[in-house]
Amino acid sequence: LYLRDVSKGETIRLDEHEPGLEGSVEPEYMTASSDGSRIFFLDAARLTADSGATHGGPFEPKEDRPDLYECAIVEEAGHDKCRLTDLTPKTEGGESARVAGVLGVSEDGSYVYFAAAGGLGLVPAGGCEVPRGEEGVSGSAVCNVFVRHDGVTRVVAGLSQEDSSDW
Numbered sequence: 001l002y003l004r005d006v007s008k009g010e011t012i013r014l015d016e017h018e019p020g021l022e023g024s025v026e027p028e029y030m031t032a033s034s035d036g037s038r039i040f041f042l043d044a045a046r047l048t049a050d051s052g053a054t055h056g057g058p059f060e061p062k063e064d065r066p067d068l069y070e071c072a073i074v075e076e077a078g079h080d081k082c083r084l085t086d087l088t089p090k091t092e093g094g095e096s097a098r099v100a101g102v103l104g105v106s107e108d109g110s111y112v113y114f115a116a117a118g119g120l121g122l123v124p125a126g127g128c129e130v131p132r133g134e135e136g137v138s139g140s141a142v143c144n145v146f147v148r149h150d151g152v153t154r155v156v157a158g159l160s161q162e163d164s165s166d167w
Contacts, residue, residue, distance in 0.1 A: 016047070066094045097118040115143045123155050
């Protein structure tokens with residue numbers, strides 16, 4: 001996942017992993033602040049040491065369990081650089097966030113609303129991991145909705161899977 005600054009003629013990679021970790025799997029752009037200084041994306045790869053993301057394969061878990069990452073564009077030595085943060089790191093129990101998607105972001109990117117099957121250590125895990133492009137998950141499954149602001153994640157609500165077309 002790359003960002004091109006046409007005014008500076010620079011391209012920077014947004015999903016660059018920390019040293020010693022696996023590379024990006026299939027990052028999925030979600031949204032950005034209106035000025036492009038904060039970019040939000042999902043990735044099932046562990047890009048940071050505190051990530052709980054997992055990439056499915058021939059062994060368990062078989063499905064991707066992505067985390068929500070934020071790339072804050074900062075200038076260092078006259079060049080733009082991505083300061084990567086996992087907004088949904090693994091919990092003390094090692095639970096994966098299993099982020100389903102971003103629901104919205106404030107204009108400056110300081111508030112980000114997202115849905116996740118994981119409870120992030122705040123509430124019980126739900127069941128909103130809907131495979132992309134598929135429907136028909138039980139209406140009793142609950143997807144947790146969170147808001148992140150100033151480094152703090154809070155629970156907003158639990159949604160029924162029947163509400164998935166609205167989020």
